[in-house]
Amino acid sequence: YFELIREMVSDHCPDRVAHLDRIKKLNTNSEYFNEQSEWYRNQVIDTLEVIADSQVIMEVNTKGYYNGEIEEMYPSKWVLEIASELGIPVHLASDAHHPDNIIKGFDTGARILFEAGYKSWCIRDGNNWIEEPISQMAFL
Numbered sequence: 001y002f003e004l005i006r007e008m009v010s011d012h013c014p015d016r017v018a019h020l021d022r023i024k025k026l027n028t029n030s031e032y033f034n035e036q037s038e039w040y041r042n043q044v045i046d047t048l049e050v051i052a053d054s055q056v057i058m059e060v061n062t063k064g065y066y067n068g069e070i071e072e073m074y075p076s077k078w079v080l081e082i083a084s085e086l087g088i089p090v091h092l093a094s095d096a097h098h099p100d101n102i103i104k105g106f107d108t109g110a111r112i113l114f115e116a117g118y119k120s121w122c123i124r125d126g127n128n129w130i131e132e133p134i135s136q137m138a139f140l
Contacts, residue, residue, distance in 0.1 A: 002043040006050045015129070016091070017051055018059035020044075020075040025064055035076065044079055052086035057122050057129060060113060062105025063095035073105070077112055084117035089131065091122040110134055 001023050009017060021044065027033060033040055051058055060080065064070040075083070083090065092109045096102045113121060114134055122129045 002047045005047050009047075009050050009054050009056055013054050013056060016057045016059050018074075018093070019061060020047070020058060021079055022061075022064075022074050024074075024076070025070055035078075044075075045082060048079070048083050048086055048088065051083075052088050055089070057089045057091055058083060059093050060090050060109055061093050061095050062109045063101075065108065066094070066101070066105035073109060073112065077116055080113060080116035080118070089120075089122050089129075090118060091124075091129070 005017065005020065008014065021035075024035060027035075035041075058075075061074040065073045080090070090113065092106055092113070094101050094104050094106065096104065118134055120131045120133050123132050
């Protein structure tokens with residue numbers, strides 16, 4: 001999974017990378033792997049380093065969290081902390097399939113990003129991405 005993400009970013013660099021650790025959704029109670037395992041963390045870190053080198057924007061997705069499918073967003077807070085240290089730009093997305101959900105979970109997402117060390121995020125302005133400061137009171 002992570003090898004394919006690295007290949008995609010290296011060979012076909014998109015403007016965003018989404019669902020970085022979505023595979024955890026099917027890993028309830030660490031049934032298939034432990035996110036704290038050295039091999040797993042190394043795969044994530046290797047992938048984050050490729051993303052950082054490419055300067056692609058990483059999506060932080062709130063849907064699994066606000067739908068109650070998992071206990072946190074994609075990616076996990078520990079991943080966001082490393083991504084922040086590496087200077088990876090992020091944007092917040094809800095993966096909404098209904099207008100009522102467009103900013104659902106953004107209050108939690110803004111708080112987690114701020115706690116992970118992010119002071120800004122990318123937002124879409126027409127055809128361009130611009131960086132804006134994250135307010136501690138964003139969406140609260």
